[in-house]
Amino acid sequence: MSWESIIPNVLAGDSQSLAGTAPVAAMDNEQFAAFYARSARSLWAYLARVSRDPGLADDLTQEAYVRFLCAAHPQDGEVAARRYLFKIATNLLRDHWRRPQSSSIDDVPEHTFAAASGETHSDSVAILGPAMAQMRPRDRQLLWLAYAEGYSHHEIAQITGLASASIRLLLFRARRKMARLLRSGGEA
Template sequence: MDAYSQFYSDNKDRLYAYLLRMTGDAPLAVDLVQDSFVRYLKRYGCQDAGSRALLFTIARNAALDAIRKRKAVSAEVDDCIDPGHTPEEQVIQRQTVSRLLKAIDQLEPQDRELISLVATADLTYREIAGIFNISEANVKVRVHRARLKLRDIMA
């Protein structure tokens, strides 16, 4: 497997999860994942193993462009449900995911992005700081505050 294929395999699911939370639209998130990898490959080629932070920056910008063009629709909760569970467990999972996504939607857009990156992208605070062009300490403070807001909303 070449370096780019490995980079794609390692990051596609995380990128999709981030974009799904950011846009709230599963088909749009799939399109944005593809678009982000195409833009990355076209602009930066197959150099080394790739930069996850750069990929997420490209994806973030593409998502912001798409959101500007059309309003986000609520997330596809069924995409987050594990089919291996009993029907009762699936209902509980569906309700929990729905409640969490609604709570995340109530956050400010930047808080929503930060929470999504921390939860799904497996990026370091330094890499997230590079995406937002802020200091690493600022990222830590904002993530902490966003988590507190999310906890209050969920309570």
């Protein structure tokens, strides 16, 4: 007896026949491919810049999309879907940091990432790497979401799980510190 005979289409991945087992996917293959093409690079940039580890960003980007497809993601448009994707990625990053590691994420030398990125195009961007290295991971997350992705405080609260009221203060402090680091050439 096979699973196919017990549950029709289970091996065909038909989520419609598995109500309550797997969430209904709103996207078909082509829709997902288009969404992936529009969002994957910015998600990778977020993960790479916040974690300062391009290899980890590769892994977490893939995992975030797989979880996104397996979960019951928001049906109200691409903006909400994108925000949900960033939330998954943020949780994956947090889980990664919580796991015991042989070396801290903050021990990863910034030049590894800078060398890979070839960021010599702009002075401020060249300085951004060392400056980011001196920020706490949470501050890096907040700064990237606010100033690279342009999310509002409310959206950042949804993505990070922090209280909306505290985002303003945390972001203000992080921005002030980052500006000071950028003006001083990335040195503390």
